[in-house]
Amino acid sequence: MADIKVRVGSNNANKVISSISGSGGTLGGLSDVDISGGLQNGMVLVFNAATSKFEATLELTPGATQNLNINGGSF
Numbered sequence: 664m665a666d667i668k669v670r671v672g673s674n675n676a677n678k679v680i681s682s683i684s685g686s687g688g689t690l691g692g693l694s695d696v697d698i699s700g701g702l703q704n705g706m707v708l709v710f711n712a713a714t715s716k717f718e719a720t721l722e723l724t725p726g727a728t729q730n731l732n733i734n735g736g737s738f
Contacts, residue, residue, distance in 0.1 A: 702719055707721075
């Protein structure tokens with residue numbers, strides 16, 4: 664069998680060094696996340712355009728209209 668040589672990467676590769684220090688935060692500590700209603704297992708963050716915040720909820724479509732349309736966008 665023939666010898667196959669593969670080169671991955673480069674010695675001159677750019678390296679990114681993080682300048683953030685300190686310990687990690689929490690999602691609830693972000694200014695655009697509202698978890699004031701408490702947290703439960705199974706909750707997801709849903710964006711509320713009226714408050715411009717993500718809110719923790721068990722319902723993906725809160726309110727009287729319980730239709731669900733998930734659009735993940737285009738990639």
